Amino acid sequence: MRRTRSQSAGDARARPPPPSAGQGTEAAAGGAGRRRASPAAKGKAPAKVETGSALGNARKKGRAKAELKDNASTESCDAGSREKNNVEEQTEAACNNDAADMDWEEGHVERNEYSHELGETITVEFADDVPSSTNKKTVRRATAEEKELAELVHKVHLLCLIARGRVVDKACNDPLIQASILSLVPNHLLWSVADVPNLRAVNLRNLVSWFHRTFCVTAQSTDRGSFVSNLAFTIQDRVGTAEEVCALSVALFRALNLTARFVTNLDVAGLKPDTKGMGTLNQDASRLCTRSLPYNSPVAGGNVVSSPVLVKDNTQDSVSMNQRRGGLGKSKQTSACKRSLSKTLSGIKVDNESSCVSASSQVPSTSSNAEVPKRKGDVEFELQLEMALSATAAETQNNNQATHTSQSIGSLQDSTPPMKKLRQDTEATSSSSAVWSRSAGAPLYWAEVYCSGQASTGRWVHSDVVNDLLDAERKVEASSAVCKKPLRYVVAFAGNGAKDVTRRYCLQWHRIAPGRVNPEWWESVLAPLKQMELAATNNSEDMELQTRALTEPLPTSQQAYKDHHLYALEKWLHKNQILHPKGPVLGFCKGHPVYPRSCVQTLQSRHGWLREGLQIRENELPAKVVTRPKRTFNAQSVQSNADEDALKPTLELYGEWQVEPLQLPHAVDGIVPKNERGQVDVWSEKCLPPGTVHLRLPRLFQVAKRLGIDYAPAMVGFDYRSGRCLPVFDGIVVCTEFKHAILEAYAEEEERRRAEERKQDEAQALSRWYQLLCSIVTRQRLKESYKTPSHRLDHEGTPRNDNIQKNTQSSRPSEREPNSSKLQTDHDHEHVHEYPEEDQSFDEETFVRTKRCPCGFSIQVEEL
DNA sequence: CTGTTTGATCTGTCTTTGCCTAGA
């Protein structure tokens, strides 16, 4: 009966309550909204009803009233099934994914007395909301292990990307590549950059534009064996990835004797684990789509609108990405591609036509529709265009053809150079704050050229041939933000070395800081590379970068001041922090004064400073007093509520300016100063009383005791086991003058102890050898006794005491094989003395060897 | 669209000085 009831309850928990359970139905109706679940309801449903002994152990998180009606249970279950189907329709995906690892909450049955007899009413009431799609959506948070893993992946990825950058940098130094790219450049473009000592950014303008017009950027990468080979093919085809085209620009600059670096925004895996699961897929899919959109989309903004550089779709890449991420995006994208193909093709036509029209109109105005903010329809159009291109590329799978297409489009657009040049020049030189189009993709690769004629002492000039941008470092951050690829690590490569130049491109450091790895690790990784980079460029911009780091503008949002590296708001100070001195005020944010971060001091308790070997100076008042959580007293002691506030324990905190080096009593006359427990608290070596030494050796106190030397056990900390706080002792503290004596005695004692141990070991070994030999003798004796012809074994007279047993199954061969010829002479049979190897088996666990005679007889021998 | 507030939930930190029993 109990079993039956348990099953009913199980059914009830596996599906929403039946319609008869009014409360539950109401909850079902009300729980489907997208509103945040109430604290009581959130995560509490479905409730699990347990019976029998499990009831006692049920956790009391969920509450379920169980009144079970036996004759109604079938109906209830059917109704429940129907309702379950409804719910399943709504939350099919979630259910499918979560069914296996559903986190059932266990409830307890309030009504304990319920006999399960026929006719008794059994109703299940759920006090909680019914599972809905909203409630089932559990917010899974990353565990510490996942965080650690994500950090490791992040670090490894960083190292790989740095290695990649060095490969690219090395290829840029290849003489053949440099010569090849140089040979392509028209002579008249070289004049402007001939004067290297007085080079200015504007001198690079034409070169960058020419580069931008000449090379087509594709998202598709073809591996030709090595990066240098890739570059060679890029030169030949005039088509390459952004990385390759950018690398070629670096090679060209270097061929022209300019100091140039290959710069990349490392597109590294996140530092924090992604707990959104499928959300990532969508994000990435969208990112993938927008990234590979053509640059010359009609809605593309700013200075990229007329770019002849066509980004071809990376179909293979997309597919493989989608496959990796579960294939959902793939199927979705494919069907969408088919749907929109015809529309898109016409779109391309229109697009090209419009480009031509706009080009032929030759209006060098910047007030074109490119500046109009993107609308939803525009975004949709972009996506459709992208999908159509994907589909086309997938069908043809012909790189040459694609190249040809892109080139023809490129040449088509290249037919209007005067207009474009004019526009580009206008836009590049103007500091227009045009909104970066997401369709242009995040800038990931560019070059930096050192312009000696720029500024007073020269400076590095941003030069992006992919997007035809020059000296536009401020746009990088904005465009990266638009493309959801925020700057995190901008690294410049030169001379086989590397340098972090993120500061040059990042105005809002506090935004990217949380996504960057621990600075110490990063510095240590880059330290050797930085020197190589410095040697190659002979130029240190550290001052400039530091200046940028220290002159970050005040953020406008209060949130940004949380753990900001330069500024602080009093409201975001931690419990153990204080402003000291409280000033100067650098500005205001929403009425709150902004202080320099350097004014924020971290306070510690008296004990906290003690651990660092410091003590509070006399007459110092606590800088801050905070309430301290205290262990709950027993119920009787908390009777007077009036005194509660007065009794509330507090913690007095002191600042670094209030402490001084620890002054402990000196050891006098060989006596170690001890605390009231007769021990020395060794929080660190700084906490040792002067004139004493901490010896961390086991069993040392015995030696000290034997020698009559005063000592104190060294308490090094606490261990929490079995809910109790236990002191942990490690070694002893003795006066320094006894150190050598006690160590020598300890060495002697240890030697003596080891000798004793050795002696015991030898004795034990001897004993074991004796046992072994005895067993061998016994074995031999047994063997001899069975060897003698007079000692025959018959099937009835097995000498069990000698560990030899008859195999009962094979001991009656007459039953098994009555016609066996061998058995006819059974009574005359003498079992072979040397059992054939193939008829022996050995059980390694029991050390029992089983030997079988061809007649079927077997003996078991325990081997020692 | 961005920033702020609020609330929920999870994680990490802080707390800080046995008891009993077998065997020597």
Added chain:
DNA sequence: ATCTAGGCTTTGACAGATCAAACA
């Protein structure tokens, strides 16, 4: 009888971090 080593047991409160949703 006394001493010693080792096994047993397995906190809990709170601040801060983080996230989502609502709202301005």
